[in-house]
Amino acid sequence: MLQADGTLDGERLTERQKDVLDAALRLLVEEGDNLTMAAVARRASCSKESLYKWFGDRDGLLNATVRWQASKVRVAPVDQGKVDLISLAESLEGFARDWLKVISSDTSIALNRVAISHAGSGRDNLGAIVLDNGRFALAKRLKPVLDAGKRSGVLVFEDAETAFRTFFGLVARDVQIRLLLGNWPGMTEAAIAEDAARATRQFLALYGARKTQ
Amino acid sequence: MLQADGTLDGERLTERQKDVLDAALRLLVEEGDNLTMAAVARRASCSKESLYKWFGDRDGLLNATVRWQASKVRVAPVDQGKVDLISLAESLEGFARDWLKVISSDTSIALNRVAISHAGSGRDNLGAIVLDNGRFALAKRLKPVLDAGKRSGVLVFEDAETAFRTFFGLVARDVQIRLLLGNWPGMTEAAIAEDAARATRQFLALYGARKTQ
DNA sequence: GCCGAACCGTAACGTACGGTACGGTCTGAA
């Protein structure tokens, strides 16, 4: 079983269980929400009995799988040393690239799909987990950068939250919803880079102190 | 049965069938994808046999329901007469308000959820239908406005598609994905108006010819 | 009034799948 408090959860998992969750995750990417307990057991070469012993029930398994993937994506905080405009722009562009790469990845799409499918039905909603480790984690990492830019006079805004959300919108646009709905075969590396650059340029045009360049 | 060609489809439906689809739609909003044929029949006061006769199978019923709702949202094209900046801004703001109202509505959330749940599994993907009548329909209505603004010198851009997508991103930001994932109790009328105004302001700051005001 | 079509309500069928039980195997400790 997995602890219910929403705190750190990568712990308390044996290596075997992690392997099983990896198998479940791969299966989730391939088959979507209509995976069966038997299929997971077969893929992971474990017994259904063990699945139920470890994760309680199907919802528990899905929950653990989502948490397991989330715990893998946790990233290091960024350095706030440099605050000039070009380094800030580079930082923003990096964030944009990373985010686009994440939301266009197979696993992100699969996880968001299953979380959306279960929205408002499962007792513990996967949507909150996905959001916490996706959009909200991004905000938590990006806001210090924005604040640093504001303190150093490179950026000007009053509310960091709305500034972040504007950046978010400029980066993501309609990409995520289209991918979730099955549109678009997938974004190439070049398209991601171009989109990130454009979004950064537009964001600086809106929130940059003065167009020094 | 419903014709398979993706053309206009509000036709070929008797009033009775439309009532049934309305009932199915309400049930879809309430219960999500886990609605049962029996529940639809009970809610619509019709027999399961009729459901199967009219719509083939469960997928067919879902498909018809989505198409039915889509056919109801079809809107009139906008007038392109006025092209000065303030009327253009008003027009954009109206689009933004409408779009925010749509994506935060119960039925839109429910339809997107079921379309996402079935992405890549159902033989006819609901995702395409939802996109065609949502994001793509919006683009088709908005682009003439953007082009008119460009011709009259109020807006300056090279590609209408990317301009539209920027506007889309500025309006929607993280609203839709958060709603689909179960976050946010719902946007108030005031918040929608404020967001629409902000998005329009930002879009004009990026694509307006010169800040005449 | 009679007939067939359309339809309602309900009962029944088949099956996929969540969940459980159980026998067999391995391992590590006493």
Add this chain to the structure above:
DNA sequence: TTCAGACCGTACCGTACGTTACGGTTCGGC
């Protein structure tokens, strides 16, 4: 050697639900 625990594989159970079948009712046309 033996015992306990963890685990695999598989068979099994119960049920929900998609799908079909059928008797009864309404209704429009002759």
